[in-house]
Amino acid sequence: MRGQVPYLLGLGLIGFFVAFPFVYSAGDYDYIMHILITAFFYAILAASWSMLAGYAGQFSFGHIGFMGVGAYTAALFSHYFWLSPVPTELCTEYQFGSTWLVIVNPIGVTSSTLTQDCLRQALTAWDGSVEVSRMPVWLGIILGSIMGGVFGFLIGVLVLRLRAAYLALFTLGFAEILKATISAEIEITRGQAGIELPALFEDGVTVFGHAFSKTDKLPPYFVMFGLLLLCLAILAWLAHSKFGLFVRALREDQDAAAALGVNTTRYKVLVFVITTMMAAAAGAVQGHYIGIITPNNLFLLQMSLVVAMAVIGGVENFVAAAIGAIMIQVVLEMLRNSFVIGGYEIDMTIWRLVFFGIILMLTLRFARNGLIAPMIDHFTRGHVAHETVAKRVATEAEGTE
Amino acid sequence: METPFIFWGAILWMILWGIIGSLVTRRRYLQHDLDTSNTVFVGAMLGAATGPVGLVPLWMKTPELTNRLIVIPAIGTVVLIAAAFAFADPQNNCVANGSFVASQITNGLIIGIIYGFMALGLTLIFSILGVVSFAHGEFYMIGGMLVYFITAVWFPGINPMIAILMACAVVFAMGAIFERMFLTPMYEGKIDRPVEYGILITFGLAFTLQYFVQATAGANPVKVRRYFDFPRIRLPSSDDPWLIKTSRGNMELFDTISISNPRFTAAITCVLVLGALLYFLHRTWTGKALRAVSQDRDAAAIAGINPDRMNMLAFALGGMIAALAGALLVQAFSWLPQVGAIPAMRSFVIVVLGGLGSLPGAFLGGILVGLVEAAGTGCIPDAQKAASYIPAYGMVVLTLTLLLRPTGLFGRRFASGTHGKF
Numbered sequence: 001m002r003g004q005v006p007y008l009l010g011l012g013l014i015g016f017f018v019a020f021p022f023v024y025s026a027g028d029y030d031y032i033m034h035i036l037i038t039a040f041f042y043a044i045l046a047a048s049w050s051m052l053a054g055y056a057g058q059f060s061f062g063h064i065g066f067m068g069v070g071a072y073t074a075a076l077f078s079h080y081f082w083l084s085p086v087p088t089e090l091c092t093e094y095q096f097g098s099t100w101l102v103i104v105n106p107i108g109v110t111s112s113t114l115t116q117d118c119l120r121q122a123l124t125a126w127d128g129s130v131e132v133s134r135m136p137v138w139l140g141i142i143l144g145s146i147m148g149g150v151f152g153f154l155i156g157v158l159v160l161r162l163r164a165a166y167l168a169l170f171t172l173g174f175a176e177i178l179k180a181t182i183s184a185e186i187e188i189t190r191g192q193a194g195i196e197l198p199a200l201f202e203d204g205v206t207v208f209g210h211a212f213s214k215t216d217k218l219p220p221y222f223v224m225f226g227l228l229l230l231c232l233a234i235l236a237w238l239a240h241s242k243f244g245l246f247v248r249a250l251r252e253d254q255d256a257a258a259a260l261g262v263n264t265t266r267y268k269v270l271v272f273v274i275t276t277m278m279a280a281a282a283g284a285v286q287g288h289y290i291g292i293i294t295p296n297n298l299f300l301l302q303m304s305l306v307v308a309m310a311v312i313g314g315v316e317n318f319v320a321a322a323i324g325a326i327m328i329q330v331v332l333e334m335l336r337n338s339f340v341i342g343g344y345e346i347d348m349t350i351w352r353l354v355f356f357g358i359i360l361m362l363t364l365r366f367a368r369n370g371l372i373a374p375m376i377d378h379f380t381r382g383h384v385a386h387e388t389v390a391k392r393v394a395t396e397a398e399g400t401e
Numbered sequence: 402m403e404t405p406f407i408f409w410g411a412i413l414w415m416i417l418w419g420i421i422g423s424l425v426t427r428r429r430y431l432q433h434d435l436d437t438s439n440t441v442f443v444g445a446m447l448g449a450a451t452g453p454v455g456l457v458p459l460w461m462k463t464p465e466l467t468n469r470l471i472v473i474p475a476i477g478t479v480v481l482i483a484a485a486f487a488f489a490d491p492q493n494n495c496v497a498n499g500s501f502v503a504s505q506i507t508n509g510l511i512i513g514i515i516y517g518f519m520a521l522g523l524t525l526i527f528s529i530l531g532v533v534s535f536a537h538g539e540f541y542m543i544g545g546m547l548v549y550f551i552t553a554v555w556f557p558g559i560n561p562m563i564a565i566l567m568a569c570a571v572v573f574a575m576g577a578i579f580e581r582m583f584l585t586p587m588y589e590g591k592i593d594r595p596v597e598y599g600i601l602i603t604f605g606l607a608f609t610l611q612y613f614v615q616a617t618a619g620a621n622p623v624k625v626r627r628y629f630d631f632p633r634i635r636l637p638s639s640d641d642p643w644l645i646k647t648s649r650g651n652m653e654l655f656d657t658i659s660i661s662n663p664r665f666t667a668a669i670t671c672v673l674v675l676g677a678l679l680y681f682l683h684r685t686w687t688g689k690a691l692r693a694v695s696q697d698r699d700a701a702a703i704a705g706i707n708p709d710r711m712n713m714l715a716f717a718l719g720g721m722i723a724a725l726a727g728a729l730l731v732q733a734f735s736w737l738p739q740v741g742a743i744p745a746m747r748s749f750v751i752v753v754l755g756g757l758g759s760l761p762g763a764f765l766g767g768i769l770v771g772l773v774e775a776a777g778t779g780c781i782p783d784a785q786k787a788a789s790y791i792p793a794y795g796m797v798v799l800t801l802t803l804l805l806r807p808t809g810l811f812g813r814r815f816a817s818g819t820h821g822k823f
């Protein structure tokens with residue numbers, strides 16, 4: 001019975017998050033909902049990163065870069081591809097039945113010049129007589145995830161031979177190159193100005209007879225929450241299948257795993273592809289929800305947040321990482337205030353991050369499995385049979401000889 | 402660029418043959434049961450430089466890969482890329498304008514010396530602790546910040562030399578304390594994966610320090626006035642065709658190369674301190690003990706050296722070197738709490754390029770990266786784009802190094818302790 005406690009608690013937590021938007025009705029409703037959506041976003045990143053780093057032992061610092069790949073793919077897709085019932089005669093366009101797929105020419109930021117892209121020119125010429133439509137948002141999100149997977153595959157193949165420090169530096173380098181490229185290619189990505197995305201439900205959405213406008217928080221809340229649950233379900237399925245076992249074998253001893261017949265190449269690349277796809281999907285959804293994506297979203301700070309959340313939650317348990325991410329995001333937002341001690345005004349908007357960093361270091365030093373994962377383990381394993389106990393005992397025995 | 406297709410065509414051709422060369426050569430050497438440690442690099446470079454002309458003899462004869470065979474194709478590749486660029490864009494500033502090239506190279510060298518010096522600290526830490534310190538950029542930032550606070554806020558009018566020394570002492574102590582508090586469990590085998598632990602814990606330190614400085618010092622850029630003015634001179638004579646002319650903040654050589662005072666003093670100081678550091682490492686007992694620990698931890702312990710104390714010394718010394726680089730450059734750049742990120746990235750690149758744990762490699766790598774950045778910023782036609790790509794140049798070097806020769810220029814294949822595996 002005790003072993004069931006985490007599952008019951010997990011179900012309770014899911015129930016709480018499902019019921020929360022309907023029960024809660026204070027004045028700061030939109031703000032709280034926004035915090036929770038962002039928390040779910042970080043939870044997806046932290047959970048997928050913990051699969052990559054904690055289970056497979058691939059300490060990648062490029063996770064936020066893959067998030068950016070997903071978000072930018074969705075953004076560019078919605079920005080440059082349109083559907084029109086009438087050919088524009090100006091753009092590159094392809095006919096599919098009675099609609100034309102219009103590819104807009106890249107012109108970058110147009111504040112200083114008066115040039116318009118070809119679609120705007122055509123729209124001006126039509127003067128409102130023709131309605132063009134965007135590509136569906138869900139298609140952009142799927143494309144974003146696939147693109148994230150493609151990049152994850154490439155990086156996964158490139159880092160096959162690298163371990164530990166080299167892997168961390170290489171993936172960090174990937175994220176930096178990506179950020180620099182996006183900042184530099186202003187014609188296409190609009191550089192530091194950022195690129196705008198349509199809202200998740202640009203024309204509103206009607207669910208069970210209730211119409212939501214595009215600024216309502218409820219639909220994106222459930223989209224993000226659904227994505228989080230989907231990711232967690234996939235991760236749980238993977239972790240409890242042969243895949244999880246092989247991947248953990250990779251982490252503990254790659255050569256031994258290979259000698260025992262594990263196809264290390266395939267599983268290493270596969271774990272990269274799966275986790276980066278999750279990061280990319282989260283990025284695409286978050287981009288559509290926020291409405292804009294800039295290269296600054298790919299800063300190392302964001303990566304440090306993801307890493308810190310996963311570590312504080314428990315890097316070897318993706319559920320703990322996700323819960324840690326949600327809790328930390330909520331706590332960090334709650335701390336956005338200032339108070340006065342002994343005549344000094346302390347501005348918590350910055351100090352909260354200092355404390356966060358200290359907590360991260362202390363967690364790493366004194367509670368290597370994080371703060372939440374041991375609680376879960378406490379119930380599921382009943383104090384004993386920790387996964388790495390055998391290994392630790394072995395090293396201790398070695399040391400005393 | 403006038404005819405971009407020449408340049409990009411040449412680049413694509415070289416990449417194609419480089420990939421073919423690296424794959425084929427490695428396979429061939431494996432089949433013949435020969436040493437494959439340099440095959441990827443030589444194959445790629447020879448393929449890129451000569452195409453099939455050089456690869457076929459290599460494939461047929463499979464000679465021993467001597468240093469000459471490693472260096473010449475690499476130089477050839479670089480020359481070929483430069484030639485393709487010159488052909489494609491003859492009007493470019495960095496092809497047509499000789500004095501511009503000279504001044505870019507000089508400035509690249511000077512900034513490269515400073516980069517190399519900073520990377521030296523990182524590689525020192527790595528060679529002894531086996532930890533890639535992600536807090537290196539933050540030590541650099543704190544070095545500069547401390548000099549600003551000492552000279553401008555706490556003790557106005559103090560000699561900048563004393564301020565620099567104080568900053569170094571503070572960071573040295575910080576490094577030592579951090580090492581004692583957080584890195585000691587690594588040595589006792591209590592941690593399953595010490596390398597990752599080292600990365601994460603220094604990452605946490607970087608995060609904490611950056612926001613601590615932002616919370617205490619604010620987010621406004623600060624700047625220190627330059628430490629030292631050049632005397633006003635003209636050499637060889639005060640008449641007009643002069644060779645060297647200095648004003649207080651600048652130095653001009655041959656009427657073409659202009660070097661700003663802060664960078665010049667920083668580079669000279671770096672060279673002097675480097676000399677002192679080499680003396681310390683090679684001539685004093687403690688320095689020899691440090692090197693001994695980096696070569697073989699257990700043997701050093703048997704010889705009566707306390708490796709734990711050397712760990713502390715190495716981490717503190719490495720952090721102090723970064724702080725010194727920051728303290729020297731705070732007079733050249735405006736300083737923010739976030740300023741450490743880019744130099745830290747550069748140090749990672751340099752350290753990997755030079756070979757993790759190799760001191761001369763770090764210095765040479767620094768100069769190379771300085772030159773690459775100077776070439777990148779000088780030669781890309783669109784100035785705005787060139788500036789935006791600055792963080793990427795180093796990362797391209799890093800990526801190429803990791804793919805072609807993960808041991809770097811002078812990397813040791815088998816090092817002691819936790820950092821033997823990569």
